Amino acid sequence: MLRITGGKVYDPANGINGQVKDLCIDDKGRFVASVDGGRTIDATGMIVFPGGVDVHTHVAGGAINFARAMTPEDHRRTQAFIRTKSRRSGLGGMAPTTFATGYLYAGMGWTTVNEAAVPVLSARHTHEELADIPIVDKASLTLMANNEIMLDQLEKGEYERAKQVVAWYLWAAKSYGIKAVNPGGVTAWKWGKDAKQLDSPIEGYRNLTPGSIVTQLARICDELGLPHPMHLHCNNLGAPGNISTTLDTLHRLEGRRAHIAHSQYHAYGGDGWDTMCSSTAELAEHFNSHKNLTTDAGAVLFGDTVTITADGPWQHLLHKLTGRKWGNLDVENETGCGIVPYTYRPSNLVNAVQWAAGLELLLLIEDPWQVFLSTDHPNGGCFWRYPEILQLLMRADFRKECIAQLPDKIKGKIRLPEVTREYSLYEVAISMSAGPARALGLTHKGNLGIGCDADLVIYEEDHDVVRMFGHPRYVIKAGEIVIEEGEIREAPQGHEFLVRPHCEPDIDDFMRPLFEECYTMQFENYPVELERIEHPHLRDCVPIPG
Amino acid sequence: MPVTFHLKRTPTVPLEAEVLTPDxxxxxxxAxxxxxTVYHGKRQLPLGEFFDVEGEKCEDLVLHGTMPKVRWVGRAMSKGTITIHGSIGMHLGAYMTGGLINVHGNAGDWIGAEMKNGFIHIHGNAGGQVGAAYRGALQGMRNGTIIIDGSAGLEVGMRMRRGTIVVGGPTRDFTGLQMKGGTIILMSGAEIRTGAWMKRGTIISLKPLQMMPTFAYAAHLNPVFINILARTLAPFGIRLPNEESEGAYALxxxxxxxxxxxxxxxxxxGA
Structure with a gap:
């Protein structure tokens, strides 16, 4: 039992904007109206936020593990976690190790993370790693837009079957939702091609186009009633002029809800690397007029990182552009992935545009309930650098100083110099917690209301935004004080969120022959057993009628 | 008066002694x-457990003993001198940015790895990965000089960016692997695959090399820069021939x- 008194509370889910309010937490780790006894934290003069929620990150599974193995040079220079009584050893850096990931997220006040790209084939591995990420609660999304068994159904016009196949895969992966990466493009990559045109048939298919995958998958997510809508990484990531593809893709949603991942990478104008510019204003306008869409920024910070994505063809291009090392994985008939270490430099015009574009989206999309803080960790920068982004959002004068250091040629290519908006603490609380929690359909997260999970963070009010958000005074997870005075006190095991969408009983019989024809493993060994998930938390599916 | 260290207890597992730098x-x-603190395997022990120490407050260090298991001596040093009488273990002078290291004996692998500047002279033999980039890193030594009187092992100068390595004895496979700049001088030649994946840089060999098929013969010449290089290296007893009457270099x-x-x-x- 715990009582937090005297703090200025920012709880956007309940419209509380900086009022001084006491919070009470019961033995089950939930907020209640009052408690008898237990510890009291005097938070007078401090700021109380709901615990952070990361809607899009890559922290577990085959791809990030490959990235860890590929970047030993980073391990030598990075923060080392030495084992203590409450903490295991590990490494921070561009791709932190599992335990360190939990410590770093919690150390910043984040208490829920969503691993945004899991091939079903490596779902078992992903869950094992998620189990080793302490403190935070977790969810994972299954890669679906390049799964050949599913695409074959769409090609044949068997929409209902495709929906069943998706439902079967979701439960096989024990995941929380659907991620679509470069629809059709990763499949085409297996033929050495990409899918850049929404209306051109995908390599290896006669009729199926990326556009029709987007439309049908969005409908499938709604009809299965997934709490989180389709999580979409659009075609043509990173390419100059891709704004037309992105806007076209958004129209293919036909009014359905969706979450657009790391939209910074999809908001460029121009027709080549020399002419590339930011087109965030057009994209922001679309979001401002379509309230059922959400997005995360995928903001870029200057410095070293490692890029990992299921978008294999893009990664090959990036490797060719930079000459840096390249890893490529083929995941049988489900997806693929590519890994390239990368350094974002302010002197590089393309990188400078990317840096500005991420911030522009966060500032130009008017409703903070629609655009969330993310770097697409580790692609645009590492998650533990989020406080640096908050500083850029909250301090227009600091932003101006940073813009002044960009090359002169950047003039006319970005909108950021004209933007004067500054985030308030209330808006920060939406962008880092309440907003992503709502988008994920996790109603009991990012919310300090009665009955919700008691995940919260207490900051010392400080003009230095990076120091304030980088070093919370207390972090409380499910009612337990996990960080106090900058030290990890406890490292409890979080929950993992899953869904079990409705499946027709004959789906196993339908899948088995297709599966045995395509896969290198036994059908029976493929689905992840529920017992493998540590502390599973099953969320309801509520179908949205088509 | 230099600070002198006499090894009194032979480490049974690697002893990580990155504190042994003038800095x-x-x-x-x-006292x-x-x-x-030094790390004997995973155990943290005081340096005094392994060494008798004489002298204090001086940037000149002298080490005595047979120390093939003592690692990281001179790590990231920026000034002063280290003189070693006896053999020394891996990572000697790694990341160093200045100063001088003299070894009167043999040295292990990874000496001068990713060094930025400074001077290392090994009077005996050295191991592999001299002046190299650590695994995964883009660049090995950025500048400085490493002279080895004896032989050296695999991947000498791997991914080096600038600086000079001179090896008196033969080197093993993959000398100059993925080199990006700098100069390697081989007084006694090398084993196979010399210069594999090299992007830029110069390898000079005074003995015949087995060339990889991906290297193309260009010319015979007596380049002027060899004279300048020879003058710099002459004080160390290194002689680079370049008289037309003596012969020529095949490029x-x-x-x-x-x-x-x-x-x-x-x-x-005689060419």
């Missing part, structure tokens, strides 16, 4: 030096599989 030792009293360019702009010069007496 750390320079300002410390004798403070003996209390510095090979590659590695064309990259495609790279590196050059290998092989001395041919």
């Amino acid at each position: 750390v030792i320079g300002g410390l009293s004798n 403070e030096i003996r209390a510095l 090979y360019s590659g590695d064309r599989s990259i495609p790279g702009k590196g050059e290998i010069l092989v001395w041919q007496p």
